[in-house]
Amino acid sequence: MSPVTQVxxxxxxxxxxxxxxxxxxxxxxxxxxxxxxxxxxxxALREYLALTGTKQGCDHGQCGACTVLVDGKRINxxxxxxxxxxxxDIQTIEGLGTEENLHxxxxxxxxxxxxxxxxxxxGQICSAQGLINEGKAKTEDEVRELMSGNIxxxxxxxxxxxxxxxxxxxxxxxxxxxxxxxxxxxxSAGAARAEMGPVEPAK
Amino acid sequence: xxxxxxxxxxxxxxxxxxxxxxxRVDGPAKxxxxxxxxxxFNVPNLLYGYVVSSPIAKGKITxxxxxxxxxxxxVRQVFSHENVPHLAFLDRSYxxxxxxxxxxxxxxxxxxxxxSQQPVALVVADTFELARYAASIxxxxxEEAAHETELARHIDDAYEPGRGKTGYKPPKSxxxxxxxxxxxxxxxxARYSHHAQHHNPMENFATTVEWLxxxxxxxYDKTQGAFNSQQYLTKxxxxxxxxxxxxxxxxxxxxxxxxxxxxQLFLAVMAALELERSVRVSLTRQQMFSFGHRPETLQHxxxxxxxxxxxxxINHFAVAETSQFEDFTENVVGWSGMLYDCKNVxxxxxxxxxxxxxxxxxxAPGAASGSIALEIAMDEMAYAAGLDPLEFRLRNYSxxxxxxxxPYSSKNLRACYHEGAAKFxxxxxxxxxxxxxxxxxxxxxxxxxxxxxASKQPAQVLASLDADGHLTVSxxxxxxxxxxxxxxTQIAAESMGLPLEAVTFILGDTTLPExxxxxxxxxxxxxxxxxxxxxxxxxxxLLKQAKKMDHPAFxxxxxxxxxxxxxxxxxxxxxxxxVVLRDLVQASGEPKIEAKNSKLPGLIGMxxxxxxxxxxxxxxxxxxxxxxxxxxxxxTRVVNAVAAGRIINPKTARSQVLGSVVWxxxxxxxxxxxxxxxxxxxxxHSLAEYHVPVNADIHxxxxxFVHEEDAAVNPLGIKGLGExxxxxxxxxxxxxxxxxTGKRVRDLPITIDKLL
Numbered sequence: 001m002s003p004v005t006q007v008x009x010x011x012x013x014x015x016x017x018x019x020x021x022x023x024x025x026x027x028x029x030x031x032x033x034x035x036x037x038x039x040x041x042x043x044a045l046r047e048y049l050a051l052t053g054t055k056q057g058c059d060h061g062q063c064g065a066c067t068v069l070v071d072g073k074r075i076n077x078x079x080x081x082x083x084x085x086x087x088x089d090i091q092t093i094e095g096l097g098t099e100e101n102l103h104x105x106x107x108x109x110x111x112x113x114x115x116x117x118x119x120x121x122x123g124q125i126c127s128a129q130g131l132i133n134e135g136k137a138k139t140e141d142e143v144r145e146l147m148s149g150n151i152x153x154x155x156x157x158x159x160x161x162x163x164x165x166x167x168x169x170x171x172x173x174x175x176x177x178x179x180x181x182x183x184x185x186x187x188s189a190g191a192a193r194a195e196m197g198p199v200e201p202a203k
Numbered sequence: 204x205x206x207x208x209x210x211x212x213x214x215x216x217x218x219x220x221x222x223x224x225x226x227r228v229d230g231p232a233k234x235x236x237x238x239x240x241x242x243x244f245n246v247p248n249l250l251y252g253y254v255v256s257s258p259i260a261k262g263k264i265t266x267x268x269x270x271x272x273x274x275x276x277x278v279r280q281v282f283s284h285e286n287v288p289h290l291a292f293l294d295r296s297y298x299x300x301x302x303x304x305x306x307x308x309x310x311x312x313x314x315x316x317x318x319s320q321q322p323v324a325l326v327v328a329d330t331f332e333l334a335r336y337a338a339s340i341x342x343x344x345x346e347e348a349a350h351e352t353e354l355a356r357h358i359d360d361a362y363e364p365g366r367g368k369t370g371y372k373p374p375k376s377x378x379x380x381x382x383x384x385x386x387x388x389x390x391x392x393a394r395y396s397h398h399a400q401h402h403n404p405m406e407n408f409a410t411t412v413e414w415l416x417x418x419x420x421x422x423y424d425k426t427q428g429a430f431n432s433q434q435y436l437t438k439x440x441x442x443x444x445x446x447x448x449x450x451x452x453x454x455x456x457x458x459x460x461x462x463x464x465x466x467q468l469f470l471a472v473m474a475a476l477e478l479e480r481s482v483r484v485s486l487t488r489q490q491m492f493s494f495g496h497r498p499e500t501l502q503h504x505x506x507x508x509x510x511x512x513x514x515x516x517i518n519h520f521a522v523a524e525t526s527q528f529e530d531f532t533e534n535v536v537g538w539s540g541m542l543y544d545c546k547n548v549x550x551x552x553x554x555x556x557x558x559x560x561x562x563x564x565x566x567a568p569g570a571a572s573g574s575i576a577l578e579i580a581m582d583e584m585a586y587a588a589g590l591d592p593l594e595f596r597l598r599n600y601s602x603x604x605x606x607x608x609x610p611y612s613s614k615n616l617r618a619c620y621h622e623g624a625a626k627f628x629x630x631x632x633x634x635x636x637x638x639x640x641x642x643x644x645x646x647x648x649x650x651x652x653x654x655x656x657a658s659k660q661p662a663q664v665l666a667s668l669d670a671d672g673h674l675t676v677s678x679x680x681x682x683x684x685x686x687x688x689x690x691x692t693q694i695a696a697e698s699m700g701l702p703l704e705a706v707t708f709i710l711g712d713t714t715l716p717e718x719x720x721x722x723x724x725x726x727x728x729x730x731x732x733x734x735x736x737x738x739x740x741x742x743x744x745l746l747k748q749a750k751k752m753d754h755p756a757f758x759x760x761x762x763x764x765x766x767x768x769x770x771x772x773x774x775x776x777x778x779x780x781x782v783v784l785r786d787l788v789q790a791s792g793e794p795k796i797e798a799k800n801s802k803l804p805g806l807i808g809m810x811x812x813x814x815x816x817x818x819x820x821x822x823x824x825x826x827x828x829x830x831x832x833x834x835x836x837x838x839t840r841v842v843n844a845v846a847a848g849r850i851i852n853p854k855t856a857r858s859q860v861l862g863s864v865v866w867x868x869x870x871x872x873x874x875x876x877x878x879x880x881x882x883x884x885x886x887x888h889s890l891a892e893y894h895v896p897v898n899a900d901i902h903x904x905x906x907x908f909v910h911e912e913d914a915a916v917n918p919l920g921i922k923g924l925g926e927x928x929x930x931x932x933x934x935x936x937x938x939x940x941x942x943x944t945g946k947r948v949r950d951l952p953i954t955i956d957k958l959l
Contacts, residue, residue, distance in 0.1 A: 060889060
């Protein structure tokens with residue numbers, strides 16, 4: 001038998017930083033909350049603002065379930081602190097469309113059965129909107145590659161691809177692929193604001 | 204009172220939905236983010252519990268110093284074995300519906316550590332951030348003892364599991380394998396292995412307990428069986444069913460992980476009862492590797508063939524891991540005595556006890572593991588006998604279940620072979636390994652297949668038609684992504700002749716009629732049949748009401764003389780003699796007319812000896828392309844042909860099989876929980892290091908449902924789809940890699956290092 005210590009006994013608890021008031025601009029609305037500064041954007045959305053459409057799958061930026069759009073760019077909200085996003089335009093799945101008024105991506109996901117359990121779905125859809133905003137992916141292979149930050153354990157990948165390709169308005173047959181112009185989608189102008197143009201992915 | 208209307212036949216509503224592709228009725232909620240999972244019920248005054256996990260695999264806790272943690276403002280309690288309340292004493296109180304033989308693990312029961320990442324404490328605080336921080340500074344001392352986690356070192360002391368424990372049946376051997384082996388003209392013999400796998404549904408396990416006062420709890424649990432969670436809680440905590448209401452409307456992936464109550468359920472309920480507060484406990488992704496998993500399994504297969512290519516003998520032996528405290532068993536080798544025609548079959552299955560948590564059913568438990576060995580072995584045997592792998596399987600086609608000595612209720616595997624091969628273009632395959640190329644890339648074509656039980660469990664359903672003509676059908680089953688909401692709505696709508704929009708199916712609540720666990724591919728058959736029965740019972744009530752209304756057409760009508768279609772009850776012989784269902788309810792003077800299916804469905808059928816062997820089958824064809832320099836493998840094409848009886852919804856059914864193929868590719872190339880035996884700990888416990896396919900890994904997948912009618916399995920002819928599509932996929936990938944490279948890898952996953 002050998003002894004093992006889980007946390008050194010002598011290590012005193014750090015002084016906890018006080019909570020602080022912040023304002024988050026989410027889905028076109030200002031939200032005021034007072035939270036610990038180490039609260040992630042993900043936890044702020046889910047635990048303090050009841051915006052539970054954004055999902056928690058790993059807390060390490062490994063699965064993509066928590067993808068939201070910040071100023072039109074897709075990010076893993078578990079890797080961002082809420083206090084870092086003051087002044088930014090945050091868009092979650094709740095701001096993309098509603099059950100009664102579905103966003104084209106949401107409709108395409110239903111039409112092509114691009115999910116099963118539904119847990120990764122909001123992240124997939126936000127990520128797809130971010131991909132459209134970036135304006136880089138045109139072909140099936142490009143979409144596959146640039147949607148690979150979002151894990152779907154149910155394995156709906158081929159249907160996710162079909163749904164996104166439909167919204168992109170591209171078909172991967174012959175010359176149409178690279179030359180086909182992006183059809184003007186009402187939503188492709190930008191997720192956070194209607195007037196926002198395509199953006200580069202976050203550096 | 205006579206409100207009967209003869210509706211003109213020109214008004215036509217198509218209310219036949221069974222067999223038609225239908226979008227998920229829960230789709231809008233899932234894509235809009237309004238579908239709520241267990242950790243998403245933000246009840247007022249919620250406390251947060253954070254689990255502390257053991258860093259050692261075996262030993263005991265010698266000291267816990269909770270004082271500095273309890274001194275933090277906002278920390279409410281630190282629960283450990285030192286202060287856990289006195290609970291049920293007997294093992295049987297901790298046994299859930301699918302507990303294997305042995306002593307179930309009791310969280311925080313005593314100082315003993317039985318596996319790495321065992322929960323040792325629960326820190327409860329006012330906020331999640333504080334609970335997490337407080338848990339990170341909890342000082343715990345352990346005495347570590349020597350652990351054993353290496354299966355390969357325990358083959359010799361592996362033992363046969365005891366009979367009669369939770370239905371374990373030892374595999375049946377037959378004939379004389381030794382004689383078959385000696386008489387055979389071609390032979391193969393090899394060992395196969397795969398490592399532990401963890402389910403890793405996207406949603407981490409979580410329970411939100413709402414304290415309603417006086418020990419009355421509303422429990423939102425991540426589970427594949429709300430009733431299983433409830434009976435577990437009532438036995439351990441002495442709660443009534445009314446006090447322990449379990450709700451599970453959406454489950455973010457199951458794959459078997461939710462078949463047993465997980466420890467966060469126990470911890471959240473314990474904390475809520477002790478603190479008399481609402482409490483949520485969510486596990487981290489790392490902690491998702493702390494409970495049941497697909498067991499590491501070592502297998503040995505030997506086969507011999509006669510001169511005509513028929514199998515002279517099959518010998519399949521498997522050793523799998525289990526925990527020190529429970530005997531987890533699954534049917535790994537039994538399928539090898541069924542899938543092919545063979546007189547001489549020798550089967551064996553043993554367990555070895557290790558210092559790990561008890562393994563747990565994971566998608567196609569047993570069969571997924573067994574089919575890896577059997578279907579690679581079949582490929583090796585085909586090569587040894589000089590036969591095409593498809594031709595070899597056709598020569599050994601079995602029309603009769605030789606293990607159970609019963610005819611199949613239906614078996615259209617032959618169509619799977621033919622239609623799958625045709626779609627894939629199998630006839631263009633050149634047999635020689637390394638003989639096919641696409642530019643620089645090596646091309647390999649491989650195949651496999653499998654067999655899975657078509658089973659059915661008792662289930663209860665209530666069907667209720669209201670005065671607006673809306674039908675509500677309810678049963679406490681679960682939706683884990685399999686399409687339960689949708690197909691039950693389809694079955695109910697067609698049974699009552701109502702449009703889909705006029706039907707709501709409700710599930711996932713222990714206040715609803717009782718349903719079995721969502722698993723075993725039996726939900727569609729079990730609950731679907733019960734939905735149909737409940738609708739038939741409701742139809743009889745509606746006919747009684749029609750008779751009360753003095754409509755001459757229905758006066759002498761029996762239930763078989765009428766039909767429900769286009770929102771009406773009408774005579775089969777004369778569709779113009781009809782009454783609108785809504786009007787029947789309104790005429791009754793009651794707010795609704797309702798009926799349940801019979802109280803004990805299936806029990807009568809269960810005592811009768813079975814007349815048929817009931818199974819689903821599949822055949823899968825895979826193309827891989829391998830870079831000859833880097834040995835990177837891409838699965839470029841898959842055709843999976845499935846014979847699973849009647850398909851209620853081809854759209855959601857196809858998705859189930861697509862997902863199965865992804866799982867098979869994952870199992871073949873990526874998935875592996877890597878145990879570091881020095882620590883007795885799974886080291887890759889994150890989604891960055893536990894590899895599963897992403898979108899870029901998945902290419903063309905074709906799904907074929909071959910025609911199969913089966914009146915014997917259940918009235919709807921459903922066999923179930925959740926698991927069969929996975930079978931043989933991993934083996935087919937391995938076989939394709941052999942065909943591409945000439946390298947036979949028998950240890951899965953087939954990572955690049957094994958090919959270089």
